[in-house]
Amino acid sequence: MSKVAIVTGGSRGIGAAISVALKAAGYTVAANYAGNDEAAGKFTAETGIKTYKWSVADYDACVAGIAQVEADLGPVAVLVNNAGITRDGMFHKMTPQMWGEVINTNLTGLFNMTNPVWSGMRERKFGRVINISSINGQKGQAGQVNYSAAKAGDLGFTKALAQEGARAGITVNAICPGYIGTDMVKAIDEKVLNERIIPQIPVGRLGEPEEIARAVVFLAADDAGFITGSTISANGGQYFS
Numbered sequence: 001m002s003k004v005a006i007v008t009g010g011s012r013g014i015g016a017a018i019s020v021a022l023k024a025a026g027y028t029v030a031a032n033y034a035g036n037d038e039a040a041g042k043f044t045a046e047t048g049i050k051t052y053k054w055s056v057a058d059y060d061a062c063v064a065g066i067a068q069v070e071a072d073l074g075p076v077a078v079l080v081n082n083a084g085i086t087r088d089g090m091f092h093k094m095t096p097q098m099w100g101e102v103i104n105t106n107l108t109g110l111f112n113m114t115n116p117v118w119s120g121m122r123e124r125k126f127g128r129v130i131n132i133s134s135i136n137g138q139k140g141q142a143g144q145v146n147y148s149a150a151k152a153g154d155l156g157f158t159k160a161l162a163q164e165g166a167r168a169g170i171t172v173n174a175i176c177p178g179y180i181g182t183d184m185v186k187a188i189d190e191k192v193l194n195e196r197i198i199p200q201i202p203v204g205r206l207g208e209p210e211e212i213a214r215a216v217v218f219l220a221a222d223d224a225g226f227i228t229g230s231t232i233s234a235n236g237g238q239y240f241s
């Protein structure tokens with residue numbers, strides 16, 4: 001029987017590419033999303049991948065959502081914590097709400113999703129947790145103190161939990177994408193993108209969502225069991241940590 005993978009934020013952008021790549025690699029995939037029913041419906045129609053709506057920022061909703069996925073598809077072997085948001089602004093203009101929304105989704109979301117699947121993975125002596133952090137969690141980014149703090153937190157989460165999972169056959173790894181051509185990046189002013197961001201990327205272009213997805217498939221594999229607590233940078237050479 002094929003292994004079950006949950007991809008949070010799996011119906012759009014990088015997450016959609018991850019869902020499709022995992023399905024192509026033989027997994028039964030559940031793609032979670034927050035609220036964009038139209039995008040989720042279109043995604044399911046095009047790919048045949050089931051979508052499930054709940055917020056990763058809500059612990060009880062995660063417990064209920066995961067229980068539904070497990071009832072429908074079977075125990076979760078692979079969890080990809082991909083859901084993420086931005087609420088950008090310079091720090092002197094950052095509100096507690098902008099801070100809270102980003103921390104609750106991008107950092108606490110990892111706890112909310114991983115905690116409910118952890119015991120099952122331990123019992124079954126197998127699990128793969130793959131966290132999508134960011135280049136801006138590695139290097140910091142002006143205008144993104146909230147986002148950089150959350151994404152750096154994701155890396156600490158990864159390294160600590162990897163040590164706990166190792167003896168139970170569970171690996172926990174992170175991927176730090178650079179700038180990838182999704183809705184999140186299209187929201188950046190085009191002039192800023194073309195004149196300030198792309199010139200800083202040595203390969204001279206934005207990354208493709210599929211270029212992140214292939215790293216996820218690599219880390220999810222049964223024979224990737226010796227790789228844990230690691231961070232893969234996929235950023236076109238923009239930053240080496």
Ligand SMILES: NC(=O)c1ccc[n+]([C@@H]2O[C@H](COP(=O)([O-])OP(=O)(O)OC[C@H]3O[C@@H](n4cnc5c(N)ncnc54)[C@H](OP(=O)(O)O)[C@@H]3O)[C@@H](O)[C@H]2O)c1
Nearest residue numbers: 009013014033034035036055056083084134179180182184
């Ligand atoms: N794009 C980049 O350049 C880049 C670079 C580095 C890291 N990343 C990280 O990569 C991940 C994916 O980014 P992306 O560019 O693909 O984003 P995106 O195109 O904006 O898509 C975000 C996805 O996350 C879902 N989502 C948002 N909040 C959620 C919540 N509370 N609960 C469940 N799902 C939620 C969205 O659901 P709806 O469709 O319902 O809104 C959507 O499916 C994020 O963690 C992001 O921080 C992106």
